[in-house]
Structure formats: structure tokens, C-alpha cells
Amino acid sequence: MPTIRLKNVVKNYGGDTNAVENLDLTINDGDFMCLLGPSGCGKTTTVRMIAGLENITAGSIQIGDRMVDEPNAQTYVTPEQRDVGMVFQNYALWPHLSVADNVDYGLKLRKMSKTDRDARVGEITGKLSIAKYRDRYPSQLSGGQQQRVALARMLAVNPKLMLLDEPLSNLDSRLRLEMRAELKRIHAEFDATVVFVTHDQWEAMTLATHVAVMFEGVLQQVGSPMDIYDRPVNRFVASFLGVPPMNFVEMGEKSPQAASAAEFLAGRVEDIEGIGSIGIRPEALTVERPNPVRSSGQFVLAGRVESLMPTGGSWTVETAVGSQRVYATALQLGDLQPGDRIELVAPAASVHVFDLNDQRVRVRQ
Numbered sequence: 291m292p293t294i295r296l297k298n299v300v301k302n303y304g305g306d307t308n309a310v311e312n313l314d315l316t317i318n319d320g321d322f323m324c325l326l327g328p329s330g331c332g333k334t335t336t337v338r339m340i341a342g343l344e345n346i347t348a349g350s351i352q353i354g355d356r357m358v359d360e361p362n363a364q365t366y367v368t369p370e371q372r373d374v375g376m377v378f379q380n381y382a383l384w385p386h387l388s389v390a391d392n393v394d395y396g397l398k399l400r401k402m403s404k405t406d407r408d409a410r411v412g413e414i415t416g417k418l419s420i421a422k423y424r425d426r427y428p429s430q431l432s433g434g435q436q437q438r439v440a441l442a443r444m445l446a447v448n449p450k451l452m453l454l455d456e457p458l459s460n461l462d463s464r465l466r467l468e469m470r471a472e473l474k475r476i477h478a479e480f481d482a483t484v485v486f487v488t489h490d491q492w493e494a495m496t497l498a499t500h501v502a503v504m505f506e507g508v509l510q511q512v513g514s515p516m517d518i519y520d521r522p523v524n525r526f527v528a529s530f531l532g533v534p535p536m537n538f539v540e541m542g543e544k545s546p547q548a549a550s551a552a553e554f555l556a557g558r559v560e561d562i563e564g565i566g567s568i569g570i571r572p573e574a575l576t577v578e579r580p581n582p583v584r585s586s587g588q589f590v591l592a593g594r595v596e597s598l599m600p601t602g603g604s605w606t607v608e609t610a611v612g613s614q615r616v617y618a619t620a621l622q623l624g625d626l627q628p629g630d631r632i633e634l635v636a637p638a639a640s641v642h643v644f645d646l647n648d649q650r651v652r653v654r655q
């Protein structure tokens with residue numbers, strides 16, 4: 291199974307800014323690596339460079355023992371020779387081949403016997419619930435069905451390295467969930483290495499063994515989903531993950547919440563002047579009745595309930611803290627009403643602290 295190594299990879303499409311900037315990323319054997327970030331951050335470019343569909347401008351990419359792209363050494367291996375399975379947003383199915391023949395395509399190239407091929411096509415189209423369309427052509431299928439055919443075509447040949455660019459984007463939510471579970475199972479069963487592009491944080495968190503968060507062409511952080519969520523290295527990563535997003539208190543503002551934050555930080559950080567903001571996730575906050583006696587192990591913001599928004603299994607409580615909106619997630623509301631004066635309480639360990647450059651600061655508990 292291949293390990294993929296990107297070293298100092300730069301991609302420039304000809305403009306002033308690089309689409310990908312000095313990217314160092316190792317994707318180990320058996321990883322399910324999600325490239326996550328907002329639109330235009332360079333995810334698709336990265337996966338296309340691994341596939342060989344884009345040349346890199348500088349740096350190097352190695353797959354297993356083989357250098358596949360290194361402009362300085364004039365090395366470039368074509369996509370066909372890289373031996374990777376790919377599914378991209380635009381499917382690229384053969385329009386003149388039926389569903390079954392599309393899925394069979396890679397098996398034929400591998401010179402399997404007709405009996406084995408038929409069995410494999412039957413098995414994989416069954417698994418992806420497209421067996422009933424086996425004689426249709428791609429133009430006679432919905433976007434979601436085409437996406438499943440593209441996945442089936444890739445999976446049929448048991449690739450050890452799979453590159454997937456938003457492969458589930460056209461599926462409805464139920465099918466998406468099913469396909470995620472299927473991908474997770476396939477990843478485990480086939481011991482494959484997967485690179486998966488998504489802008490959907492939930493998808494990344496549920497699927498990945500590792501997540502690489504990108505922003506404006508620059509890799510921000512790589513780690514396990516919980517690492518990224520619990521210990522974001524900077525404010526961008528902190529605010530990109532989580533729904534509702536993390537609440538921030540700006541230290542530079544002359545506000546009661548900044549005063550509470552300064553009180554909380556005293557003795558916990560070396561240089562309070564160097565702190566730009568603190569962040570608390572909505573689910574780390576509990577909504578409580580005002581209580582003058584609080585432990586020093588808690589961070590407290592006083593506010594008023596603005597609105598109570600049901601989200602199915604829980605509630606989002608919108609509160610006004612000074613002139614700021616702060617959101618808390620509550621499993622139960624009790625007798626809470628809009629207009630109530632409340633305190634938002636977080637355990638000290640759940641408070642994230644960022645410096646003036648938005649980088650994470652270690653805090654003494």
C-alpha cells in the first residue's frame with residue numbers, strides 16, 4: 291500500500307497568487323485523509339496533483355517508492371501509470387457505455403476472465419444499489435445515480451489508493467449517509483489509502499482518520515478529527531469546525547465580556563497583553579441562572595436569552611452578552627424563556643485562547 295508524500299508543493303496557475311502554497315503533507319498507508327476547507331482553498335488542486343491531472347509548479351510528490359512529480363528533476367508520471375482509483379465531481383463516465391460496461395471497464399483492462407468480471411460487476415452494482423440500471427446509459431441517469439456508477443467503477447478494481455473529490459455531493463442525505471458508511475467499510479475491508487476532498491466538516495469528521503484543513507492554498511493543520519476539533523492551532527481552524535460555530539470574545543474591545551475574559555486569563559497566561567481573543571464552543575457552555583458564587587475553574591459570561599431555537603435533538607440558545615450574540619447548545623431548556631437573565635458557564639479546560647496573530651496559546655488550568 292502506498293504512502294503519499296507531498297514536499298513543499300506549489301501550484302501556480304499563472305496568476306499572482308499560488309493556488310497551493312508550500313504544501314508538506316504525508317498520507318500514510320491506510321489513512322483516510324480528508325482535505326477540508328472552504329471553496330477555493332486548493333483542495334481539488336491538491337488531489338488533482340496527486341492524481342497527475344495537474345503538474346506541480348515546484349516541490350515533489352512521491353507515491354510509495356516512486357517519485358511521480360518533481361519539476362526540478364524533470365520527473366512526471368502520467369495518471370494512468372500512477373495506479374490510483376479516482377472519482378471526481380464530474381464523474382467522467384463513458385457516455386457510450388452502459389452502466390454495467392462502465393463498471394466492467396477497469397476489470398477488462400486488467401484482463402480478468404468474463405465469469406469473474408460478471409460476478410464482480412454484479413456484486414459491486416448490487417452493493418451500490420445500481421444493479422437495476424445496469425443496461426442504461428449515463429445520460430439516462432440522475433446525477434446521484436451517475437455518482438454511484440463512478441464509485442462502483444472505481445471500487446470494482448479494488449484500488450489501493452483512492453482519490454475522491456466530493457464524490458457524494460449529488461446524493462440526497464439518506465443515500466449520502468449510506469454511501470459514507472459504505473466508504474468507511476470499504477476503507478477498512480480493502481486496507482485502502484483514501485484521499486477525500488470535502489468542504490463538509492461533518493463528512494470529514496465522520497469519515498476521516500486524519501483531516502487536513504486548508505485555507506487560501508495554505509495547509510493550516512493536520513490531525514485526527516478530534517485533535518482538530520479540540521486543539522485547533524489557530525482561529526481559522528477553530529471557527530471553521532463546529533455548528534453553531536465557536537463563540538469568540540475579542541480582548542481588544544472595552545466590553546464586559548472582555549473584562550470577564552481578562553479576569554479568567556489572569557494567572558493562566560504569561561502575557562495578557564499578547565492575547566487577541568478567547569473562544570468557547572456552544573456545546574461547552576451551559577446556560578444557568580445567575581449565581582454570585584462561582585468556582586475559579588469556570589469561565590462565566592453574564593447575558594440575557596434572546597431566542598430558543600430547536601435543532602431536533604437539542605436547542606440552540608441565542609443570548610446577548612453586552613452587544614454580542616453568544617450561542618450555547620442545550621439538551622434541555624427547563625423553564626428558560628426569552629428575556630431571562632442568565633449566566634453562560636464553561637469549564638476552564640474548554641476555553642481556547644488565541645494570540646494577536648490568531649495562533650493558539652497554551653493555558654495553565
Ligand SMILES: Nc1ncnc2c1ncn2[C@@H]1O[C@H](COP(=O)(O)OP(=O)(O)OP(=O)(O)O)[C@@H](O)[C@H]1O
Nearest residue numbers: 303309310327328329330331332333334335336489
Ligand atoms: N484551471 C485553473 N486555472 C486557473 N485557476 C484555477 C484553476 N483551477 C483552480 N484554480 C484556482 O485555484 C484556487 C484553488 O482552487 P481549487 O479548485 O483547488 O479549490 P477547492 O478548495 O477545491 O474549491 P471548491 O471546493 O470550490 O472546489 C482557486 O482560487 C481557483 O480559482
